[in-house]
Amino acid sequence: MRTSRAVSVALLAALATASVAACSSDSTESSSTGGSETVAACEPSGEDVVNLSFTSWIPGIEDAVAKWNEQNPDIQVAVQTGPNGNSGTYQNFFNQLKAGNAPDLGQIEYDALASFRVQGGLQNIGGCDVVQEAQPEFIDWTWDQVSFGEEGNAYAIPQDTGPMALFYRADLFEEAGIAVPVTWDEYAEAAEKIDAEGGKITNFSTADINQFAGFAWQNGASWFEADDEGWTVNITGAETEEVGAYWQDLIERDLVASYPAWTDEWNNAYNSSEVWTWVSAVWGANTIQDGAPDTAGNWAVAPMPQWDSAAPASGNWGGSSIAVFTGTDYPYEAAKFATWLNTSEESLTILADTANIYPATLDGINLPTLQSGVDFYGGQVIWDVFAQAANQVPANFTWGPTMTDTYASISDGFKQVVTGNSTVSEALTAGEESTVSTMNSQSIPVKE
Amino acid sequence: MSILTTPKRRREAASGGNSLHVGPRPAIMSRLAAMTIMIVATITFLTPIWWLFVASTKNRSDLTSTNGLWFAEWNFGTNVSALLDYRGGIFLQWLGNSAIYTVGGALIGTLLAAMCGYALAKYQFRGREVLFNVVLGGVLVPLTALALPLFLMFSMVNLTNTFWSVFLPSLVSPFGVYLSRIFAAASVPDEVLEAARLDGSNEVRTFFTVSVRLMFPALVTIFLFQFVAIWNNFFLPLIMLRDESIMPVTLGLYNWNSQVSQIPELRGYVLIGALLSVIPLILMFSLLQRFWKNGLGSGAIK
Incomplete structure (x- = not known):
């Protein structure tokens, strides 16, 4: 009797150890230092290769990310997915913020940004030069959505709108x-x-x-x-x-x-x-x-x-943004990726073609891919x-x-x-x- | 232990179950009532599946404009191949993931539950009843309620969003332990174990060669329950997984379904995907049910 007990306990222990050891290398990248709400310094981390995680439910967004990864070997972004925000991904973000393993970037609709902000979940990236340079490219009201109308602050980068x-x-x-x-x-x-x-x-x-x-x-x-x-x-x-x-x-x-x-x-x-x-x-x-x-x-x-x-x-009606979560070690790199994703013509074209994402930038709404007639509407542009x-x-x-x-x-x-x-x-x-x-x-x- | 677990009582219970077939014919009226209830129940359960099957044979136009319970133009093949082609066949990968989580989890889970229940039934050790009562308490706690604490615990060891974050919790089945204990107590006589010991068999060998066979019907039941529970498990993967390549089919389809208002063609994929994802369950049930009935039946006659 005693033998069999010892055997089964040993077996269980071995199983548990083996499984923990086997996959500890797969762990997520982000770590858990608290972030602040005020405009923080936004400097490149100086690391050779930065790995970012990005959660979005938009099908096809990985094609745009693949393009970025190809062009930016020093900032590699891994796409994670989930259901539509209110169907579970927002709750997951809150759980992750609590557990300290939120992704570096996440998709958040405009109407949910404030709930993340009051929980202290959003990194203010208004101080990043890449963000300041990109601001004029966006349609004014979309910037108000991500800055809450506050001069110099930015809690996300606008992605799409629903005029x-x-x-x-x-x-x-x-x-x-x-x-x-x-x-x-x-x-x-x-x-x-x-x-x-x-x-x-x-x-x-x-x-x-x-x-x-x-x-x-x-x-x-x-x-x-x-x-x-x-x-x-x-x-x-x-x-x-x-x-x-x-x-x-x-x-x-x-x-x-x-x-x-x-x-x-x-x-x-x-x-x-x-x-x-x-x-x-x-x-x-x-x-x-x-x-x-x-x-x-x-x-x-x-x-x-x-x-x-x-x-x-x-x-x-609708529209969403890409936010940088507090706790990221790489606010600069994350902001740089988010601005590229939502302003560059190649990214916006991919998003418009594969996921019906309607851009939030002044140039974006005049993309060549948004110039053609649609048969369903009698060929109307x-x-x-x-x-x-x-x-x-x-x-x-x-x-x-x-x-x-x-x-x-x-x-x-x-x-x-x-x-x-x-x-x-x-x-x-x-x-x-x-x-x-x-x-x-x-x-x-x-x-x- | 309670009287429920004594062999005598168990045999009575089993033969009581059989009396439906061997007893006197019930009156026509009560048979009619029973049949009516059965038919109503069958229709209630089968109608949604019938609707799903019919819907999956239609193209998008017929789906909204024709009767939901009868066929229009037959497009089943086109729909299936469109689903399998969509985004590089991610659906097949989800099915495969579900199969791995489910078969692996159910097999190992059944083995663990069998060993645990057997140990609780057949060995005397201090704390046995406490342990058993804790396990019994576990039966009462729904898996959904454990998902968030599990997420926070897995976060501490950096195991969220991995295969293990869904697989490891699937290995545990308090109900399986309970059933194993009851069944082991009833169907594995101490005399047989004593005989095996006298013949020089060690405990582990006795368990695998003698006891497992005697407990087989219970193990099939536990396997089936675990299989269904893991295959349908949705909330745990929803909370744990972000990486599309390790998602089970339930979560994958839910993700698609949540985007229907923006990407309407997903609706068709969700329908056909839901149909394809219940097929393994139906197969498993019809295959294992045979074992199950045989096992319980033979136990009753012995």
């Missing part, structure tokens, strides 16, 4: 003799006519609050503001309420559909010509193309309907519309540090709105209250 425009069924509008709406008033009038034709002008998104945020953004709203004393939450500002009242009216008059976004039903509503338009971001071009294949060639893109056609503006929209996005929109919760709360409200049990205004008020209480519970200072 919004109006996707519409050119064939149906023409058959019905309806003019393509230029203002939101005309859009509401068109909605009535389309309703009379037996269709719906669009679908009101209850699950994805980013679309509504884009509408509010276009109207000059800003849901959050941060200064030294704390955060101001303003989801119920006049600009947002105006947008809310507009959609409330369309919903009450039953002029819009309310299929849950990204589902088969939703695809089918477009594929079967029931729904005629979609105010969406540049990446939506692919969504329709894929979801409504039977309508190929019949779609076109026009600028987003305006509140004031004298001062055209556009909303933004739809990129021109988005390039114009990208330059018309207001600069002052700021995301908060608890967006997941804010979205969930407003989304719950919107689901009640489409069933007639609540109003958009009530949903926004509830969203604001829930956001403030979540921030309070996380000890994030909120100004009343």
Whole structure:
């Protein structure tokens, strides 16, 4: 008996030792020294070869990284992957920051940057000369997203944007003799006519609050503001309420559909010509193309309907940045790679072609690959519309540090709105209250 | 130990299970009720798989516009080859990774559980009951709840994002230890072990040549449970792994699925990939079920 016990214990121990020894060489590169929020000195490390790890969920981004590795033997980047940010990668980043083994660089959408910042996860790379040199290349409002509007600071490098425009069924509008709406008033009038034709002008998104945020953004709203004393939450500002009242009216008059976004039903509503338009971001071009294949060639893109056609503006839906995490030993090299990835023509071309990434730079939106017509849109060069929209996005929109919760709360409200049990205004008020209480519970200072 | 583990009790339980076949015919009504429940349950479980199969034979246009439960144009072959070609056949690699995690983890996990359970059942040593109770407690803790602590522990030894970070935790099966102990106590008579000892066999040899055979039905069960648990394990890889080349198929498909709104063609790949990824489970079940039934049956007749 005693023998067998000894044998099995020895066996277990041997197994454990062997496995630890066998793979200790595979360990991750990054180490765990704390970083600071202030502009830090940003100098090359002086090492011959720097190895960086970079986590992104964008399929095809490894092609751009391979290009970089080929051209920069002294800064080698290893790509790690995972699910879309909110589906797990953000949680992984937080776990890794806690465990001290975060990657050097990570993909973070604009609306999640603030939550990483309040946790002290982002390295301020505003002091890096490569970053300062690159700043003028970016569209102004995208830089505001990564600097939080603070002069000289940069918590990430903008990667892509989602300027919004109006996707519409050119064939149906023409058959019905309806003019393509230029203002939101005309859009509401068109909605009535389309309703009379037996269709719906669009679908009101209850699950994805980013679309509504884009509408509010276009109207000059800003849901959050941060200064030294704390955060101001303003989801119920006049600009947002105006947008809310507009959609409330369309919903009450039953002029819009309310299929849950990204589902088969939703695809089918477009594929079967029931729904005629979609105010969406540049990446939506692919969504329709894929979801409504039977309508190929019949779609076109026009600028987003305006509140004031004298001062055209556009909303933004989505977009992400590349951040350098605190704890990296190589902020300079990481910043250098991040700027190349998001400004160089070769990288942006690869990203646009393989992953539908729409650049955030002034030159990027005029890339040769974004000059050709798209058959699905009747051969229209739809990129021109988005390039114009990208330059018309207001600069002052700021995301908060608890967006997941804010979205969930407003989304719950919107689901009640489409069933007639609540109003958009009530949903926004509830969203604001829930956001403030979540921030309070996380000890994030909120100004009343 | 409880009375549950005595051989006599076990035989009663086993023959009780058999009475469905040898006992008097139940009344028509109760048979009808039983059949109805079975049929409803079968339909409930099979409909999603049927939908998945039908969906995987359609092209993208038919997927949204035709009835989800019946075929349109047959595109199964095209879809499969598109999936296998996508990004240099990464899907096949995921399947291979899953196979390695699963077969390796289930085999070693079963062996460890068998040894552990056998030791707990057949050897007297101090702390035996405490050890067993700790293991029993382990049955109650879901693997998901352990994922984050495991991540922090693996971080300390720099083993996150490695093959081992998913493989090592898969080797542990508290339920397997529990089942082994119960089964070893019931099916491996002390007399047989005594006889083996008298014949000069050492303990390890006795375990592998005599006891393992007697415990075989339980081992198949543990293997099957471990196989399914590891194949379907998702949360641990999600937290541990960043490197696409070592991901199991569950995590790979989840990653794709999370990007459907930006890269819509992934949706088709996720569907067909999900179908292909359940095939190994179905195969394993239908192959091992035979062993399983035979084993339990022969044990009952002895």
